[in-house]
Amino acid sequence: MKHHTIRKHLRTLKAWRTIRDAARRSAAFVWRLLQKVPLLLGWLSPGRYIKRMDWYIIKKFIGTYIYAIALIISLSIVFDVNENLAKFSQYNAPLKAIVFDYYANFVPYFANLFSPLFVFIAVIFFTSKLAGNSEIIAMLASGLSFRRLMAPYMVSCILISLVTYYLGAYVIPHGTVIRQHFETLYKHKRKNTSAENVQLQVAPGVIARIQFYDNTRKCGYGFILDKFENKKIVSHMTASEVRYDTISNEKFHWKALNWKIRSLGGMKEKITEGTTLDTLIMMEPTDLVYSKGQQETFTSPQLKEYISKQQSRGSGNVVQYEVEYHKRIASSFASFILTIIGASLSSHKRKGGMGMYLGIGLVLSFTYIMLQTVSSTFSINAGFPPVIAAWVPNMLFAIVAYFCYRQAPN
16 A cells, blocks of 8 residues: 555656646746847837838928828818808808818818829929938938839838728728718709619519619619519519618618519419518619719728629629729829839939929829829720729839839939
């Protein structure tokens, strides 16, 4: 019995020693990791890659960019107030709605819309000033290459592009809804609130037709719903009126009034009818009525979902939505292209100051915006592919940027 107890204590002691040794090894491993944390933080620290000269240019870039936005948008507000003051007075627009519903959403919308222009102006302005003060000459004379000089410009572009894309894709569309509602009420910009002779595929083999739809009341008149199987009609539903259920927690709820359903099966026919029928029809009011600028009120995920849904239905009224979706992405990359052009043009010290470069910058910026408008119009009205239409300005100006970049060091 004593030998058994001794062996048991020895096994327990051995287990404790094993646990102790494992704990010591773990502690040593953790200690070695902690000793490497400062090295890891040093590798991840922005200061390792972004030097004092980079911070100097980034601050100049971002500061001038914000200054350009504040200056030009302030002028735009003055002109807009002068143009619309009579309308605001005529329709008795309250001051609170003017400030918070209209201009609070007007400023970010146009600032984001013309962000490439502001980037170009900012680059031309502060780079010409650096060149005029011989600062760029000193940087290049110290052995800095032009390619290395462009690094802080690209970092600034990354920050601006990420912010502008996030605002344009997720934030500004919500404000655009409020701004457009204000314009409808107090600027008398009538929105399209009805549609006639609408026909769409709401599901595979299911076609809906509405003679007249009133979006204000969310009602459709002269409703027909046909279901086909193997190119043969198997169900024909008619209703004098259908109403969209706006208080339902789920989508696609409609109420049919004075309805009749003819079910066809070979030589047999079954007719059912009634006064009221709650039903699910895979369509929404946004599928029936299109108003000008509606695509600007959708976030990018909503745009993608809407485009996919309309394409599956065979609808041709999605081009403007596709152009808007791709334009938001393309506009973010425009900052890089216009920055390279602006920095390449204005990085040399020449007589005449920044006036000539600022003029060239404005011409190129407005040319870019004009190309965006023209390509979008071609896509909507002439069947030009939306993806190409959104990227044509970037592709053309990328060639100009490459030429300017290659010539800048000379």
